[in-house]
Amino acid sequence: MKLKTLRKSALLFIVTWGMSVSSHAGVIALSGVGDFSGSETLLDFAGLSYGALGGSYGGVTFTSGGVAATIGGDSFDGDAKSVGSTPIGNPYYSPLILDFSSDINRVGFYARSNGSDGLLLTASLMMGSTVVGLVDYADPGSSAWAFYGIESDIAFDRLVIDPDNNSNGYVRIDALRFEASVPEPMPLMLLGTGIMVLGLRRRMLAKAA
Numbered sequence: 104m105k106l107k108t109l110r111k112s113a114l115l116f117i118v119t120w121g122m123s124v125s126s127h128a129g130v131i132a133l134s135g136v137g138d139f140s141g142s143e144t145l146l147d148f149a150g151l152s153y154g155a156l157g158g159s160y161g162g163v164t165f166t167s168g169g170v171a172a173t174i175g176g177d178s179f180d181g182d183a184k185s186v187g188s189t190p191i192g193n194p195y196y197s198p199l200i201l202d203f204s205s206d207i208n209r210v211g212f213y214a215r216s217n218g219s220d221g222l223l224l225t226a227s228l229m230m231g232s233t234v235v236g237l238v239d240y241a242d243p244g245s246s247a248w249a250f251y252g253i254e255s256d257i258a259f260d261r262l263v264i265d266p267d268n269n270s271n272g273y274v275r276i277d278a279l280r281f282e283a284s285v286p287e288p289m290p291l292m293l294l295g296t297g298i299m300v301l302g303l304r305r306r307m308l309a310k311a312a
Contacts, residue, residue: 130228130236133211133252136280143209143282148174149182156186162204163279168197179213179248179277187275188266196273198265203281206230206260210281211252216266216273224274226253229261248277258283 133139146161155171158164165172167189178185188196201210214224228236235257253262266274 130238130253130255132238132240133209133254135250135252136211138252138254139209139211139280140282143280146279147180147182148178148184148186148277149180151184153184155189159204163281164202164204166200166202172199175275177215177275179215185275185277186279188273196266198263199274199276201262201264201279203260203262205283206258207281207283208256208258209252209254209283210262210279211250212276212279213248214251214264214274214276215248216246216275223266224251225265226251227263227265228253228255228257228259229263230257230259231261235259 144161146163148160151160151174153174153176156165156174157171165186167173167187170189172186173189175185175187176183186199188199190196224240226238226240227234228238236253236255236259238253240251264274264276
């Protein structure tokens with residue numbers, strides 16, 4: 104009876120652990136910078152020159168409409184530098200695309216649009232060419248800088264920022280922060296406990312033999 108009980112317990116731990124690591128809660132919107140660990144990468148664009156932002160900056164490549172995104176003269180943090188979408192026709196702009204050099208799970212930034220435009224954003228999280236999550240943000244009702252943050256339990260290496268409702272598709276971001284979240288300890292604990300139960304069962308079987 105004891106051996107049967109141990110066997111059932113071991114199977115239960117293994118099944119539970121498998122469900123824990125294969126289930127995906129999805130994508131959530133973050134409320135502010137306090138949702139980050141404090142050790143995330145932070146890019147404020149302060150030391151960059153105005154104009155096209157070519158190549159990689161801080162482990163991120165910024166593009167819009169198939170060309171480099173642009174550094175402009177307004178900012179959230181007062182340093183007069185931020186990165187924005189590039190015009191592909193006057194006055195229309197393309198979505199702002201961020202390609203990260205390593206996989207991440209959490210990203211946040213401040214964003215604004217032109218003049219009196221609001222900013223209804225769709226943020227698409229991608230791993231290569233595969234979309235792993237979407238977040239639609241409500242319009243804050245003004246063109247002032249507002250915080251947008253996303254966390255996903257599936258890693259991603261590309262973020263597409265698409266301003267859905269402003270008059271010309273313009274969007275600028277500043278104070279970009281990102282990180283790879285620390286895995287939850289529970290799946291590892293369940294795995295370790297399952298292995299211990301299996302090991303105990305083997306020892307008892309060996310003694311019984």
